[in-house]
Amino acid sequence: MKKYAVITMDVEDFYHTYFPEMNVDRSQSLLDGLDVALDIMDKKNIKGSFFVVGEIADMLAEKIKAMDANGHDIACHNWVHLRPVTMGIDKYKEQLIRAKDKLEEILGHKVNGYRAPSFGIDDEHYEAMIDCGFKYDSSKLKPQKSSKYGVLNLNGFKEIFPCIYRRDDFIEFEVSTQKIGDMNMLLGGGYIRMLPWPFMKWMTKKYLKTGQPYVMYIHPIDLSPKPMPRVEGVSFDRYLRTHIGRGDMVKRFSAVIEMLEKEGYEFVTFEQLRKMELER
Secondary structure, three states: OOOEEEEEEEEOOHHHHHOOOOOOOOOOOOOHHHHHHHHHHHHOOOOOEEEEOHHHOOOOHHHHHHHHHOOOEEEEOOOOOOOHHHOOHHHHHHHHHHHHHHHHHHHOOOOOEEOOHHHOOOHHHHHHHHHOOOOEEOOOOOOOOOOOOOOOOOOOOEEEEOOEEEEOOEEEEOOOEEEEOOEEEEOOOHHHHHOOHHHHHHHHHHHHOOOOOEEEEEOHHHHOOOOOOOOOOOOHHHHHHHHOOHHHHHHHHHHHHHHHHHOOOEEOOHHHHHHHHHHO
């Protein structure tokens, strides 16, 4: 198998990413980070997979239609940005179908992909998601120490390639991690900007030497040049996570793309990979 890389973005605003359970002023937005990512990717002719939160889909309707027409893969990230494991199954399916229907209404075709907010999904919610008509998912991580992540066993799935799993015609794409000691360190999200760059660069290079599929995920907040809106009453730890490294993230994002190019990775979308596997 060739070496494939998938650049993904969870298309959500700053309040989704870091304050999903709080009543935060939504009059300000950092969604312009999506445009920054698209500009960088367009210069390299890279197509990616973008997981859109349903409640902001109408606001982004013209943009995601243009992205879809340009070859990007538009997928679903729930209606609201809350971890599935915090919801009852009926409520979860209701808001998930609502999000899927909204995206399909905007795009005029089926939406096949899904990712759970904060990767907070378990086996029961996973099966409910499949029942809603999705064809692929990218919510699996190798075991994490944080309790916010769900435990996903992928019952009945077969690993057909490192980090790619299949059951019947459904495909699961695992997000890339690098094992350091007893920790599986994520190679995406805020980790790219928050961790010291020499360490993140070393981990990424170490992973790429394996030739395994590489899945990066980022958020608009990571790339937006706008200052972070002030949110009252948050912990110092959460404050730091919203601020650290934002000024360097564009350079780091571009540097990871250059590392992938140097290692001979081909950039594809999850939808392209899914179709390749089904045609094998």
